[in-house]
Each structure stands twice: as C-alpha cells, then as structure tokens.
Amino acid sequence: MWLAVGRAAELERPGAFLTRDIAGASVVVVRGHHGRIQAFHNVCRHRGTRLCVTEAGTFPGSIQCPYHAWTYGLDGALLAAPQMDDAPGFDKGDYPLRTVACDRWDGHIFINLSDAPAPLLEQIHGLPARFAAWGMQDLRLVRRIQYDVATNWKLVVQNYSECLHCPVIHPLLNRMHHYLAAENVPSTETYCGGAMGFKDGVETLSTDGKRRRAVLPGLGSRERELVSYFAIYPNFLLTLHPDYMMTITIWPRSPGRTRLIAEWHFHPDEIAKPGFVFEDAIEFWDRTNREDWAISEQSYLGISSRGYQPGPYSAREQQLWEFDQFVLKAVKGHEDLT
Numbered sequence: 001m002w003l004a005v006g007r008a009a010e011l012e013r014p015g016a017f018l019t020r021d022i023a024g025a026s027v028v029v030v031r032g033h034h035g036r037i038q039a040f041h042n043v044c045r046h047r048g049t050r051l052c053v054t055e056a057g058t059f060p061g062s063i064q065c066p067y068h069a070w071t072y073g074l075d076g077a078l079l080a081a082p083q084m085d086d087a088p089g090f091d092k093g094d095y096p097l098r099t100v101a102c103d104r105w106d107g108h109i110f111i112n113l114s115d116a117p118a119p120l121l122e123q124i125h126g127l128p129a130r131f132a133a134w135g136m137q138d139l140r141l142v143r144r145i146q147y148d149v150a151t152n153w154k155l156v157v158q159n160y161s162e163c164l165h166c167p168v169i170h171p172l173l174n175r176m177h178h179y180l181a182a183e184n185v186p187s188t189e190t191y192c193g194g195a196m197g198f199k200d201g202v203e204t205l206s207t208d209g210k211r212r213r214a215v216l217p218g219l220g221s222r223e224r225e226l227v228s229y230f231a232i233y234p235n236f237l238l239t240l241h242p243d244y245m246m247t248i249t250i251w252p253r254s255p256g257r258t259r260l261i262a263e264w265h266f267h268p269d270e271i272a273k274p275g276f277v278f279e280d281a282i283e284f285w286d287r288t289n290r291e292d293w294a295i296s297e298q299s300y301l302g303i304s305s306r307g308y309q310p311g312p313y314s315a316r317e318q319q320l321w322e323f324d325q326f327v328l329k330a331v332k333g334h335e336d337l338t
Contacts, residue, residue, distance in 0.1 A: 001190070002103070002110040002120050004236035004249050005029055007265070009107060009140055011037055015059040015074060019052055020111070022251060027100050027111055028052050030059065032074040039102035039111045045078065045095040046070045063097075072097050107137030108236075108247075123190045124232065131228070133218040134240050139265035143282050147260040149293045151300040153252040154327060156260065157231050159296050160248075161192055161319045169291050172284065176202045176209055177227075180316070187322040189329070193230030193238075204241050206280035213243040213270045213277070233326055243270075244281055248289075256300060262289060 005020045006029065017030040019042055026042035028051065042051050044065040051065055051072075062079060063072040071080040076097035084090050101112040103120040105128060110120055121128070149156070159165070166179040177196045184194030198204075203211035205227060215224050219242060228240040237248040244266045251259040264282055302308055313321050 001234055002101075002112045002117070002123050003234070004108055004232070004247070005039075005111050006109050006249075007107055007141060007247075007263070008037060008104055008109055008137065010056070011109075013058060015061060016057075017052065017059055018056045019054070020251070023113065025100075025113055026050060027113075028063075029102065029109060029111065030063070030074055036075075037102060037104065037109060038074075038076065039100035040076050040097035041100060043098065044068075044070055045097065046081070106131065106135075107139065125190075126188070127191065127230070127232070131238075131240065133220065133223055134216055134245065135218045136240075136245060136265075138267065139216075139245050140268050140271060141263055142266050142271065142278050143264045145262045145282075145286060145289075147262065147289065147293055148253075149258045149260060149297060150256060151258055151293070151296040152255060152303075153235075153250050153258045154323075155296045155299050155303075156250055156258055156292075157233075157237075157323055158320050159292050159299075160229065160237050161231050161323060162317055163196070164314070164316060165295065169295050170288055172207070173205070173288050175199070176205055182229075183226075184319060187319055189233075189326060191230055191232040192319045192322055193228065193232075195226040195228045197226045204243050204281070205284055207284050208280070210280070211243050212280060213266065215242050216244075216267055217269075231323070233323075239285075241281075243267075244278075246281075246285055256304070260289075260293070262286075 003022060006018050010018065011031040014031055014033045017028055019026060019028045027039050028042040029037060029039045031037050044051055044067065046065060046068055049065050049067040051063055059074065062074065069082050070078065073079050076099060078092040078095045081092055101114065101117050103110050105120060105124055163177065163179040163182060166174045166177065176199060178199060182194045182196050202209035224242045230238045232238060235250040239246040244264060247263050249261045253259055264278065266278060270276055
C-alpha cells in the first residue's frame with residue numbers, strides 16, 4: 001500500500017531530503033534540481049552501504065556514498081564510480097539508485113514499495129474531493145513531536161478510530177466534543193473516519209476551546225463547526241480543524257513498539273502575523289496524544305497476556321471491526337503469497 005512519509009513543503013529546495021525505514025527497507029525521498037520529488041532505496045549500488053543515516057537534511061547537489069564515494073545525481077543517476085573505469089563492461093548507466101514509487105496528494109508525500117503499485121488515487125479515492133476545502137498543500141509545519149510507544153501499531157489505529165474512551169481517558173477533549181455524536185462515513189478497504197462537532201462555546205480544539213487563528217480560507221460554514229478524524233490505512237492519521245491540521249504517521253518498530261510522528265500545520269498567513277499563537281493547539285493535542293499512548297500501552301500489555309480472550313464490540317465500535325477485516329484480509333493475502 002501507499003505509505004504517508006511527510007510533506008512536500010518540507011522539501012522546498014533541490015537536495016532537501018527525508019529518510020524513512022519500513023518493512024526492512026530504508027528509503028530516501030529527495031527534491032531534484034527541476035522540482036520533482038522522487039524516492040530511492042537508501043542503498044549504494046556498489047556494495048550496499050546505506051547512503052544517508054540522518055532523518056532529514058539537504059544534499060549538496062549530489063548524493064555520495066560515505067564508503068567508496070560512488071556519487072549519484074538527485075535524480076538517482078550514477079555520476080561517478082571511482083576505480084571502476086577498468087572494470088570490464090562497466091557502464092554507469094546500468095547502476096542508478098533503485099527507485100521507489102512516489103506520489104503526492106494535496107501536499108502529502110506517499111511512497112509504495114511494490115514493484116508495480118496501483119495509483120495512489122485508487123487508495124485514497126473520495127478523499128481528495130472530501131478535503132479539498134482545507135487546502136492542505138498550502139499549510140506549513142510549525143511543530144513536530146516524535147513519540148516512542150510500547151504498543152502495537154494496530155492498537156494505535158483502533159484507539160484513534162473511536163471515542164467511547166473519551167470520557168474516561170480525555171477529560172479535556174471530552175469538554176470539547178459530544179463523544180457519542182460522531183458522524184462517520186462508510187468505511188472503505190483503505191480508510192475509515194468521520195467528523196465530530198463542538199459543544200456550545202467551543203471554536204476549535206485548544207487548551208480552552210478558543211480559536212486564536214482565522215478559519216482556513218476555503219472552509220464553508222459546516223466545516224468551521226467540526227473536526228474530521230480519518231485513519232488512512234496503513235499508517236496515516238489525519239485530523240482537520242477549522243484553523244489547523246494535525247497529522248500522525250505510524251512507523252512500527254517491532255510487534256510491541258511503534259514510533260509516531262505528530263506534526264501541526266497552520267496557514268502561512270497566520271504564521272506571518274505578529275504574535276502568531278499556536279501553543280494552545282500543540283499543548284492540547286500533546287496532552288491528548290500522551291493519554292492515548294498510555295492507554296494503548298496498557299491495552300497491549302493486556303492482549304499480550306495468556307489470559308486474554310477477545311471480547312465483543314458494541315454497535316458504536318463498527319469501525320474497529322472494519323479495521324480488523326482490513327488487517328485480516330491483508331494477512332490472508334500475505335499467507336496466500338507465501
């Protein structure tokens with residue numbers, strides 16, 4: 001499937017890059033000299049050395065292996081291979097970096113490790129039209145927080161996809177939303193989600209429910225009154241507010257360990273204003289996220305116990321059951337292949 005890896009706005013200049021590790025692969029995503037964003041396996045074609053060990057940065061016009069100085073262009077072409085001139089039949093054109101499928105949706109960058117993946121739009125069908133009003137590609141990153149959580153990545157998705165726990169786990173969030181009033185859309189095989197309106201007097205999700213930023217310019221009256229929560233399988237949690245966007249990408253490290261990258265994005269017109277305020281949104285969600293991660297860790301401890309047996313879902317947990325079906329289908333497909 002297509003995996004969300006970051007934002008195009010974070011790769012503004014030629015040579016800007018980010019790296020992501022997933023499923024036994026390390027991938028580098030880089031903006032080329034002509035503005036194109038591409039992805040490559042982060043592996044030298046000489047003797048397999050990892051080319052880049054930092055999570056983000058800027059290449060100085062080319063990508064050079066730190067071992068034997070094989071050098072690649074930002075488009076992946078091999079430019080220099082020292083001491084290879086006398087190797088019989090060697091042609092630099094035969095050894096570019098191995099490409100990884102890369103595409104974008106409204107400012108979000110996705111990669112796919114399949115050799116011949118279906119188009120990204122087949123995975124996110126319906127979402128571009130649903131969220132066009134937020135103008136996500138125009139928003140800019142203001143804060144990033146990384147969390148290392150001792151839980152299964154699937155429990156993170158399940159926790160995100162229901163609010164029955166909100167009165168117990170999230171006292172602040174519960175003051176903002178009617179937790180039983182979610183308006184969910186029909187789940188698909190690639191995402192689930194819905195929207196929740198505000199309680200009286202609440203304008204956005206912040207420490208006190210007040211909105212200190214202008215509403216995003218493309219939103220209509222209905223979008224201004226709710227927060228959309230969508231889990232886009234397998235690793236992207238998208239939360240859209242009237243005045244900002246929070247994204248979380250999910251990176252499994254082991255069956256019981258998950259790295260989560262949370263990012264807050266605001267409109268550049270607001271960022272440019274003197275006295276721009278954003279801490280109220282970050283503080284609200286950092287507190288809420290940590291509450292979620294703590295209970296997800298406790299849940300993982302429980303399901304890892306010999307005494308665990310699955311219990312029944314309520315009618316309000318349908319999205320969790322549908323996510324289970326997504327996982328089971330994926331596992332069955334893997335078993336069929338092996």
